[in-house]
Amino acid sequence: MVDDILDTGDLDDLLSEEAINSPFTFYRRLRERNPVYWNKRWNGWIVTGYDEVTAGYRDAQRLSSDRFSGPFGAEVREAGENTRLLDFLSKLFVWKDPPYHTRMRSLVFKAFTPRSVEILRERARELVRDLAEPLRGKERVNFLTDFAFHLPVIVIAEYLGVPSDQRYEVRDWSDDLAAVIFVRGDDKQRMQRAEASLARAREFLTPVLADRRQNPRQDLISALLFAEEDGRRLTEEEVIANVILMVFAGHETTMNLMSNGIAAFDKFPDQWQLLRQDHGLLRSATEECLRFDGPIRGLGRWAKEDFELGGQQIKRMDRVFLIQHAANRDPAAFENPDALDITRWPNKHAAFGQGIHTCLGAPLARLEMQEALAYLTTQFERIEVVQDKLEYGPTMVSRSLKGLDVKFHEA
Amino acid sequence: MADDPLPRAEIDHALCVGVGECIRLAPHAFRYDKQRLGIFKGKGSGYSLQQLEDAEASCPMQAIKLVPPAAE
Numbered sequence: 001m002v003d004d005i006l007d008t009g010d011l012d013d014l015l016s017e018e019a020i021n022s023p024f025t026f027y028r029r030l031r032e033r034n035p036v037y038w039n040k041r042w043n044g045w046i047v048t049g050y051d052e053v054t055a056g057y058r059d060a061q062r063l064s065s066d067r068f069s070g071p072f073g074a075e076v077r078e079a080g081e082n083t084r085l086l087d088f089l090s091k092l093f094v095w096k097d098p099p100y101h102t103r104m105r106s107l108v109f110k111a112f113t114p115r116s117v118e119i120l121r122e123r124a125r126e127l128v129r130d131l132a133e134p135l136r137g138k139e140r141v142n143f144l145t146d147f148a149f150h151l152p153v154i155v156i157a158e159y160l161g162v163p164s165d166q167r168y169e170v171r172d173w174s175d176d177l178a179a180v181i182f183v184r185g186d187d188k189q190r191m192q193r194a195e196a197s198l199a200r201a202r203e204f205l206t207p208v209l210a211d212r213r214q215n216p217r218q219d220l221i222s223a224l225l226f227a228e229e230d231g232r233r234l235t236e237e238e239v240i241a242n243v244i245l246m247v248f249a250g251h252e253t254t255m256n257l258m259s260n261g262i263a264a265f266d267k268f269p270d271q272w273q274l275l276r277q278d279h280g281l282l283r284s285a286t287e288e289c290l291r292f293d294g295p296i297r298g299l300g301r302w303a304k305e306d307f308e309l310g311g312q313q314i315k316r317m318d319r320v321f322l323i324q325h326a327a328n329r330d331p332a333a334f335e336n337p338d339a340l341d342i343t344r345w346p347n348k349h350a351a352f353g354q355g356i357h358t359c360l361g362a363p364l365a366r367l368e369m370q371e372a373l374a375y376l377t378t379q380f381e382r383i384e385v386v387q388d389k390l391e392y393g394p395t396m397v398s399r400s401l402k403g404l405d406v407k408f409h410e411a
Numbered sequence: 412m413a414d415d416p417l418p419r420a421e422i423d424h425a426l427c428v429g430v431g432e433c434i435r436l437a438p439h440a441f442r443y444d445k446q447r448l449g450i451f452k453g454k455g456s457g458y459s460l461q462q463l464e465d466a467e468a469s470c471p472m473q474a475i476k477l478v479p480p481a482a483e
């Protein structure tokens with residue numbers, strides 16, 4: 001197994017072959033060295049212990065998410081001479097602290113009610129059935145591009161109320177914009193692409209917004225336009241920013257959850273059989289996939305004051321990278337952490353983060369994964385990854401396969 | 412209908428991580444205990460069924476379960 005080959009790599013290189021393709025040995029070595037480890041090259045703290053990572057996520061008081069001030073701020077400002085782009089990015093509440101975050105999140109939450117998400121279950125079920133058809137009887141299909149890509153984008157597009165046949169367009173702007181923040185360094189070209197995407201997104205969304213203002217529907221765009229708190233509503237720019245945030249927070253992550261999940265079941269075929277026999281396990285199986293190989297490796301914060309984390313002295317303005325992917329495999333928190341066990345319960349994984357920024361889309365992501373697993377396990381007796389080596393995108397943030405060739409064996 | 416008793420909420424502390432979504436959504440039904448885990452403090456009024464349902468569905472750890480008021 002790939003995860004066991006390398007264990008001598010450089011602990012400071014977060015983008016090494018080992019860190020990217022065999023992260024669990026890499027994180028284990030880091031955690032064993034120190035669960036809160038100073039990384040000279042990244043120039044910040046790398047947190048890999050469960051207690052420390054979850055404490056970090058919950059401490060929004062001292063660990064800031066703000067990308068527009070502190071040590072990340074300079075980088076972002078330098079890269080984005082374009083004030084329109086910066087202005088747009090600064091409306092994304094995931095990268096803000098209270099009080100802006102609180103106000104924005106509660107307005108968006110009003111629109112994004114869990115009940116409105118549950119309405120989507122029927123539709124997700126239907127989509128899963130349609131999308132699974134082409135998987136049948138083939139020697140190999142790329143599960144990631146042929147199935148996992150489509151489901152979340154269609155679901156989120158329909159939920160927002162944008163035409164789902166324009167999903168490639170939607171995917172393109174979300175990719176370009178996500179690249180700005182997720183990838184570091186000051187690549188001018190990346191900024192230019194992001195600007196162009198933002199312009200296209202605006203062009204695309206403006207008429208939709210105008211229409212919903214006149215003829216509100218049962219969709220998220222309408223709900224965002226009319227959500228109100230203390231007499232205040234979202235501005236048009238804020239609605240657009242939040243729509244874009246939903247798309248890029250929700251599509252790649254859910255796609256990766258499904259692909260990483262299939263790759264995990266391939267390594268633990270008995271768990272696939274178990275789920276086939278007992279659909280009462282769909283909920284815990286979904287949580288276990290989130291824990292075992294979730295879509296997000298880790299996320300950055302910076303310290304607003306001096307404090308201690310896991311026995312280390314964090315200094316004001318230090319950067320802190322919280323790796324939930326590592327926390328979720330910490331033997332201090334999970335018994336037999338490197339085994340996929342779909343009966344595991346309770347399962348306090350940190351795949352959705354914790355604290356005030358905990359993923360708002362978690363009910364939607366869970367629903368899609370549950371429906372996908374429900375149908376695929378009834379239809380396919382066995383799944384087989386038919387690819388020698390799994391390769392992952394070289395980023396610190398997302399755990400994203402480049403492709404996943406699978407043969408689906410029918411019963 | 413108006414005085415149909417509201418359900419109670421049970422919080423599984425094996426799951427709760429104290430994020431506090433429940434408290435944010437239904438401040439009169441939930442509070443933190445000493446360990447900063449969510450607990451149900453509801454006395455049957457001061458909150459709505461919708462608030463309880465929203466809390467149940469929004470808890471990131473799926474730790475909240477609504478149970479119908481005991482049939483007397």
Ligand code: HEM
Nearest residue numbers: 093094249250253254257295351352353357359360361365
């Ligand atoms: C399996 C899929 C998903 C995973 C693993 C995931 C993970 C996360 C994580 C870790 C955060 C916390 C960010 C932070 O602490 O800085 C987050 C926030 C967020 N997620 Fe998700 N997400 C997923 C799916 C979705 C979906 C489907 C949506 C929406 C449709 C969504 C919308 C959001 C939003 C709006 C936030 C910002 C919340 C805030 O800052 O208060 N996510 N997500």
Ligand code: SF4
Nearest residue numbers: 427430431433449470
């Ligand atoms: S929302 Fe859930 S995890 Fe958070 S405090 Fe309430 S019960 Fe606990």
